[in-house]
Amino acid sequence: MSYRAAVMTAPHEPIAIQSLPAPVLEPGAALLRVVYSEVCGTDVHLHHGRLAGVPYPIIPGHVSVGVIEEMAGPIHDVEGRAFQIGDRVTFLDVHETCGRCYHCLVTKQSTRCPHRRVYGITYSAHDGLLGGWAEALWMKPGVHMLRLPDELDAETFIGGGCGLVTGIHAVERAGIGLGDSVAVLGAGPVGQSIVALSALSGASRIIAVGDPASRLEFARRMGATDTLGLNVDPADRLHTVRDLTSGFGVDVVIEASGAPDAVPQALDLVRDGGRVVVCGHYTDNGDVRIHPHWQINRKHVELRGCWGSDFSHFHRALKVAAKHGQQVPWREMVSKTYSLDQANDALGAVARREVVKALIGPGGGAA
Numbered sequence: 001m002s003y004r005a006a007v008m009t010a011p012h013e014p015i016a017i018q019s020l021p022a023p024v025l026e027p028g029a030a031l032l033r034v035v036y037s038e039v040c041g042t043d044v045h046l047h048h049g050r051l052a053g054v055p056y057p058i059i060p061g062h063v064s065v066g067v068i069e070e071m072a073g074p075i076h077d078v079e080g081r082a083f084q085i086g087d088r089v090t091f092l093d094v095h096e097t098c099g100r101c102y103h104c105l106v107t108k109q110s111t112r113c114p115h116r117r118v119y120g121i122t123y124s125a126h127d128g129l130l131g132g133w134a135e136a137l138w139m140k141p142g143v144h145m146l147r148l149p150d151e152l153d154a155e156t157f158i159g160g161g162c163g164l165v166t167g168i169h170a171v172e173r174a175g176i177g178l179g180d181s182v183a184v185l186g187a188g189p190v191g192q193s194i195v196a197l198s199a200l201s202g203a204s205r206i207i208a209v210g211d212p213a214s215r216l217e218f219a220r221r222m223g224a225t226d227t228l229g230l231n232v233d234p235a236d237r238l239h240t241v242r243d244l245t246s247g248f249g250v251d252v253v254i255e256a257s258g259a260p261d262a263v264p265q266a267l268d269l270v271r272d273g274g275r276v277v278v279c280g281h282y283t284d285n286g287d288v289r290i291h292p293h294w295q296i297n298r299k300h301v302e303l304r305g306c307w308g309s310d311f312s313h314f315h316r317a318l319k320v321a322a323k324h325g326q327q328v329p330w331r332e333m334v335s336k337t338y339s340l341d342q343a344n345d346a347l348g349a350v351a352r353r354e355v356v357k358a359l360i361g362p363g364g365g366a367a
């Protein structure tokens with residue numbers, strides 16, 4: 001028995017379809033039939049060779065939804081319920097966080113654990129079906145699966161997908177208070193979810209900054225009260241944000257664009273004593289000048305990074321999508337679903353920003 005997979009053999013090379021053998025399931029392992037796997041901005045970075053230590057060839061796809069087809073022994077979720085054959089599930093892409101290292105045990109920053117492996121990113125295709133752009137996914141023992149609640153359709157969850165999970169972490173780091181004003185820099189999938197989650201967190205004013213205009217329009221549907229395009233000069237953007245906040249600046253700025261310039265801009269837009277979270281710089285996009293006296297020290301600003309996500313963010317993302325998926329149009333972020341054979345087209349469309357989000361649906365995408 002073998003399964004087809006879309007393999008990224010090396011940076012800049014076209015995606016190739018290969019057949020991989022079915023895994024021999026060890027106790028506690030499972031096999032999923034893939035329903036959807038996301039094409040994320042990270043996959044574009046992977047294809048451009050911009051992440052360190054990636055063991056090409058890889059099967060991309062780190063956020064996926066599948067149906068359990070086979071299990072070796074009973075497997076239970078975090079709430080103690082046994083999984084069944086036929087369950088619709090998703091899983092945390094991060095695996096093998098060690099629980100023994102300095103980062104795990106002392107500083108409790110498990111996203112910095114050097115032993116963690118990530119489906120679709122740090123497993124090689126030589127290791128097996130460990131990425132979502134494939135007909136099947138091998139859930140190794142200990143992978144944290146979660147059942148999709150009945151009221152949550154697969155399209156809504158995967159529409160939020162990676163950006164929703166990242167957004168939960170970023171909004172947690174931002175500590176948004178009821179009535180706060182928030183500026184979100186970047187209108188891609190992460191920024192869109194941050195807009196929605198800021199609204200759910202009780203922000204009274206949410207200013208989305210980004211482009212193109214269609215994404216800003218969508219941000220309004222996600223909960224933005226105001227939008228500012230990148231065609232507006234940065235000085236004018238600052239002026240507008242100050243006007244909207246009685247001259248003070250916003251309480252919180254969350255950077256989700258990956259543009260170096262967005263960081264000094266965030267420091268300008270935030271009010272004195274406010275908070276800035278940087279979560280868009282997942283790859284090295286270069287450096288930038290900031291002015292420590294005027295932008296940080298004198299402003300008494302709190303500046304925080306946000307790296308990766310852990311199981312708590314993933315678990316909460318599922319709850320939030322199930323509760324609010326009818327009101328927040330996550331499922332409409334999916335512009336198009338591609339077959340495995342169209343993986344190159346899907347990746348190209350995301351790279352050229354022709355689509356907000358593309359999915360790979362190896363089985364035709366029926367959930």
Ligand SMILES: [Zn+2]
Pocket residue numbers: 097098099100101102103104105113114115
């Ligand atoms: Zn560790």
Ligand SMILES: [Zn+2]
Pocket residue numbers: 040041042062063162163
């Ligand atoms: Zn991602």
